[in-house]
Amino acid sequence: MFEAIKHNLERIAGVEIYPILSLLIFFTFFVGLGIWVYGYKKEAIDEVSQLPLND
Amino acid sequence: MEMQQFYYDNKIVKKFIYATILFGVVGMLVGLLLATLYLFPNLTDGISWLSYGRLRPLHTNAVIFAFVGNAMFAGIYYSLQRLLKARMYSDFLSSLHFWGWQLIIVAAAISLPMGYTSSKEYAELEWPIDIAIALIWVVFGINMIGTILRRRERHLYVAIWFYIATFVTVAVLHIFNSLSLPVSVMKSYSVYAGVQDALVQWWYGHNAVAFFLTTPFLGLMYYYVPKAANRPVYSYRLSIVHFWSLIFIYIWAGPHHLLYSTLPDWAQNLGVVFSIMLLAPSWGGMINGLLTLRGVWDKVRVDPVLKFFVVAITGYGMATFEGPMLSLKNVNAIAHFTDWIVAHVHVGALAWNGFMAFGMIYWLIPRMTKGKLFSVKLANLHFWLGTLGIILYALPMYVAGFLQASMWKQFNPDGTLAYGNFLETVTQIMPMYWIRMIGGLLYILGLFILVYNIYRTLRANQPIEDDFAEAPALKVLSGSRMSGEKFHPWLERRPIQLTILATVAILIGGIIQIVPTIMVKSNIPTIAAVKPYTPLELEGRDLYIREGCVGCHSQQIRPFRSEVERYGPQSKAGEYVYDHPFLWGSKRTGPDLMRVGQKYNDNWHFNHMWDPQSISAGSIMPGYKWLFDNEAMDISDIEGKLRVMQTLGVPYTDAEVANARVSMAKQAQKIEDNLHSDPDFVKSYENSKKVAAAKGEEFVPMSQREIVALIAYLQRLGTDIKVKDNAKK
Numbered sequence: 001m002f003e004a005i006k007h008n009l010e011r012i013a014g015v016e017i018y019p020i021l022s023l024l025i026f027f028t029f030f031v032g033l034g035i036w037v038y039g040y041k042k043e044a045i046d047e048v049s050q051l052p053l054n055d
Numbered sequence: 056m057e058m059q060q061f062y063y064d065n066k067i068v069k070k071f072i073y074a075t076i077l078f079g080v081v082g083m084l085v086g087l088l089l090a091t092l093y094l095f096p097n098l099t100d101g102i103s104w105l106s107y108g109r110l111r112p113l114h115t116n117a118v119i120f121a122f123v124g125n126a127m128f129a130g131i132y133y134s135l136q137r138l139l140k141a142r143m144y145s146d147f148l149s150s151l152h153f154w155g156w157q158l159i160i161v162a163a164a165i166s167l168p169m170g171y172t173s174s175k176e177y178a179e180l181e182w183p184i185d186i187a188i189a190l191i192w193v194v195f196g197i198n199m200i201g202t203i204l205r206r207r208e209r210h211l212y213v214a215i216w217f218y219i220a221t222f223v224t225v226a227v228l229h230i231f232n233s234l235s236l237p238v239s240v241m242k243s244y245s246v247y248a249g250v251q252d253a254l255v256q257w258w259y260g261h262n263a264v265a266f267f268l269t270t271p272f273l274g275l276m277y278y279y280v281p282k283a284a285n286r287p288v289y290s291y292r293l294s295i296v297h298f299w300s301l302i303f304i305y306i307w308a309g310p311h312h313l314l315y316s317t318l319p320d321w322a323q324n325l326g327v328v329f330s331i332m333l334l335a336p337s338w339g340g341m342i343n344g345l346l347t348l349r350g351v352w353d354k355v356r357v358d359p360v361l362k363f364f365v366v367a368i369t370g371y372g373m374a375t376f377e378g379p380m381l382s383l384k385n386v387n388a389i390a391h392f393t394d395w396i397v398a399h400v401h402v403g404a405l406a407w408n409g410f411m412a413f414g415m416i417y418w419l420i421p422r423m424t425k426g427k428l429f430s431v432k433l434a435n436l437h438f439w440l441g442t443l444g445i446i447l448y449a450l451p452m453y454v455a456g457f458l459q460a461s462m463w464k465q466f467n468p469d470g471t472l473a474y475g476n477f478l479e480t481v482t483q484i485m486p487m488y489w490i491r492m493i494g495g496l497l498y499i500l501g502l503f504i505l506v507y508n509i510y511r512t513l514r515a516n517q518p519i520e521d522d523f524a525e526a527p528a529l530k531v532l533s534g535s536r537m538s539g540e541k542f543h544p545w546l547e548r549r550p551i552q553l554t555i556l557a558t559v560a561i562l563i564g565g566i567i568q569i570v571p572t573i574m575v576k577s578n579i580p581t582i583a584a585v586k587p588y589t590p591l592e593l594e595g596r597d598l599y600i601r602e603g604c605v606g607c608h609s610q611q612i613r614p615f616r617s618e619v620e621r622y623g624p625q626s627k628a629g630e631y632v633y634d635h636p637f638l639w640g641s642k643r644t645g646p647d648l649m650r651v652g653q654k655y656n657d658n659w660h661f662n663h664m665w666d667p668q669s670i671s672a673g674s675i676m677p678g679y680k681w682l683f684d685n686e687a688m689d690i691s692d693i694e695g696k697l698r699v700m701q702t703l704g705v706p707y708t709d710a711e712v713a714n715a716r717v718s719m720a721k722q723a724q725k726i727e728d729n730l731h732s733d734p735d736f737v738k739s740y741e742n743s744k745k746v747a748a749a750k751g752e753e754f755v756p757m758s759q760r761e762i763v764a765l766i767a768y769l770q771r772l773g774t775d776i777k778v779k780d781n782a783k784k
Contacts, residue, residue, distance in 0.1 A: 025563075029299075029303060030300070033295070033296055033299050033300065034296075036295065036542055036543040037292045037295050037296055037543070038292070039542075039543070040292060040543070040544070044544055045291045045292060046287075047210075048210050048212065048213075048291055048547070049281075049287040049288050049291040050287055051138055051208065051210065051212040052134070052137075052138065052212060052214070052277075052278050052281045052282055052287075053281060053282070053285065053286075053287060055137035055138070055140070055524075
C-alpha cells in the first residue's frame with residue numbers, strides 16, 4: 001500500500017532516523033502541550049477566559 | 056490602587072469597518088462580473104483592463120487583502136485595546152497603517168487591470184507594491200506589540216496569540232515568496248524557477264489561507280463569540296491546544312496544492328500527512344467556538360449576530376474537513392484543476408470570513424454608536440440571502456467539478472477519450488455556472504442590505520467617539536518565573552517570549568520543507584534538450600503573464616492515462632528549470648497548454664486569439680483583440696530582461712543578449728510569413744493597411760505586434776521534449 005511512498009524515502013541516506021526523529025518531535029510537542037494545559041489551575045483558567053467579558 | 060484614565064481609539068476601528076464594507080462591495084462586484092463572463096465571455100470584448108485574466112487577480116486580491124484584511128484590522132484594533140486595557144500604542148502608526156493599507160489596495164486596483172502582475176497567486180502585485188506591503192505590515196506589528204508592552208492586563212488572552220502568529224507568519228511568507236529581481240519599475244522575475252518557485256509559492260499560498268484568512272479570524276472568534284453570547288469560551292484549555300497545534304502543523308501542508316505534479320514525491324507526501332493531521336486542531340477550534348454557545352442556543356434564534364457567527368464557524372468546519380479530504384491523493388486527482396476547488400475556497404471566503412466579518416460589523420456598529428441596530432429584520436434578511444447565496448454558489452460548483460473531472464477521465468471501450476474535445480466538458484457544466492452566478496448575486500444583495508442597515512444605524516445613533524476607560528497600572532513583576540508559576544501562565548504574560556516561540560513553531564515546518572528543495576540539486580533532474588526561451592518567446596511569455604492566461608490554463612500534465620492521452624507526455628521537473636516564474640496554474644477552465652506548441656499552425660492561434668468562438672463554437676474564452684492593435688510591441692526592456700535572467704542562472708550568452716532584437720525580428724518575420732499562407736489573412740491584412748493609410752496612421756507590420764510574440768511562445772511550449780523524442784527515433 002505504501003510502496004509509492006517507501007520507494008522515494010528509501011533513497012535518502014540515513015532515512016532510518018527520520019521516523020524516530022518525527023516521533024520524538026511530535027511526542028515531545030504534544031505531550032509538552034498536554035502537560036502545560038492540564039497543569040493550569042482551575043481559577044487561573046476561569047480568570048483568563050473571563051478577559052473578553054470584563055472590559 | 057491608583058486608576059489610570061485613558062480612551063480606547065474607536066475612530067480607527069470605524070475607518071477600518073468602512074473600508075471593509077467599501078472593498079467588500081467592490082471585490083464581490085468584480086467577482087460577480089467574472090462569474091458573468093463565464094456566461095457571456097465577450098461581454099467586455101476589446102477592453103483589455105476588463106478582461107477575465109486581468110480581473111481574476113483583482114477579485115482575489117480585493118476580497119482577501121482589502122475586504123478580509125480590513126475586517127481583520129477593524130476586529131483586532133477593537134479587541135486588542137480592550138483585552139489589554141490600553142489605547143493603541145501610537146495614533147500615528149494606526150493612521151499610517153490604515154492609509155498605507157488603503158493606498159496599497161488602490162495601487163493593486165490600478166496595476167492589476169493594467170496587466171502588471173507577477174502571476175503568482177495571491178501574490179500578484181509587483182515588487183514596489185510588495186515592498187510597501189512589507190513596510191505597512193511592520194507598522195501594524197510595531198503598533199500591536201507596542202500596545203502589548205504598554206498593557207494594563209497581565210495575561211494575554213488567546214485571541215492575542217492568534218494576532219501575534221498572524222503578524223509574524225505573514226511577514227515571513229510574504230518576504231520569502233516575493234523575492235524577485237526587478238527588470239523595471241513594474242516588472243520583475245521571481246528568483247526561483249519552475250518546481251522551486253511552485254513549492255515556495257504554494258508554501259506561501261496555503262499559508263496565506265492559514266495565517267491571513269484563518270488565524271486572525273480565529274482570534275476574532277475567540278473574542279467576539281464570547282462577547283456576543285455573553286459567556287466565556289467553552290474551553291480555554293482547548294484553545295491553548297488549538298493554537299499551538301494549529302500553527303505548528305499548518306505551515307507544513309502547502310505541498311498538497313501540488314499533488315501529482317513534478318514536485319519531488321517526498322515533499323508531496325509530507326504535505327499530505329500534515330494536511331490530514333490538520334483536521335484535529337481545526338475541528339478542535341470549531342467545536343470550541345460552537346460550544347461557547349451551549350446554553351444560549353435560544354439567543355441564536357433571535358440575534359442575527361450569533362446567526363452569522365454560527366454559520367461562519369460551521370463554514371470553517373466544512374472547509375477544514377474538506378481540506379484534508381482534498382489532500383488525499385485519490386480525491387485530489389479528481390478535484391484538482393476543477394470548480395470543486397472554487398467551491399471549497401468560496402465556502403471559506405463567503406461563510407467563514409464573510410459571515411464572521413458581517414456578524415462583527417452588526418455587533419460593533421451599534422455598540423460604538425451607543426444605540427441599537429436600525430433593523431434586526433433587515434439583518435435577518437441579509438443572513439438568509441447570504442446563506443442561500445453560499446449554498447447556490449457552492450453546490451453547483453461541486454457538481455460542476457465532479458462532473459467535469461469525470462468527463463476528463465472517461466474513456467471509450469476502444470481506448471479513446473469519450474470527451475476528446477475539452478470544450479465538450481465545458482458546455483456540459485454551463486447550467487452550473489448560471490446557478491453559481493445567481494448564488495453570488497444573492498450574496499451581494501445581502502451585502503447591499505448591510506450597507507443600508509449600517510448607514511441608517513449610523514444616522515440614527517450618536518457619532519462614533521473614543522470610549523473612556525480606566526484601569527490600574529500593571530504592577531511590575533519579575534521577568535523570570537515566580538515560585539509556583541507554571542510555564543504557560545508565565546509565557547502568557549511574556550509577549551516577546553511567546554512571539555519567539557510561535558515563530559519557532561512556524562519556522563520548523565517551513566525550513567524542513569523549503570530548504571532541501573532549494574538546496575538539493577538532485578531534486579530537480581535536468582534535461583539536456585531543454586533550452587532557454589528565445590527573446591521573442593520570452594516577450595510572449597511576459598504577455599501570457601500580463602493577460603493572466605494562467606488563471607484558466609495549466610501547464611502541468613499529471614501522470615494519468617487520461618491526461619497523457621489528452622495533452623501529451625507527463626510533465627517533468629527538468630522542463631521548467633528556466634521558468635521564472637513558474638506557470639503551472641491551479642484551474643483548468645480551458646485545456647492544459649504544456650504541450651500546445653506545434654499542435655496547431657500559427658494561423659490557428661492568430662484566428663483563435665482574435666475570436667475564439669470562430670474556431671471553437673461555444674468556447675467561453677474571450678478574444679484578445681488588443682494584442683493585434685496597430686502598435687509595435689514594447690521591446691525596450693528585452694536586454695534588461697535577458698540580463699536579469701542571466702543573473703538568475705539562465706544560460707543566455709552575452710552575444711545572445713546583444714543580438715536579441717535581431718533574433719526577435721527574424722523569428723517574428725518567420726511567423727508573419729507563415730500567416731500569409733492563409734488567403735483570408737492576406738486579404739484582411741491588405742485591407743487594414745489601406746485603413747491605416749486612409750486614417751493617415753503609420754502601419755505597423757504584423758511581425759512587430761504583440762500577437763506574434765504570444766504565438767511564438769505558445770508554439771514553443773513543450774516542444775523541447777519533442778525534439779529529444781525525435782532525436783531518439
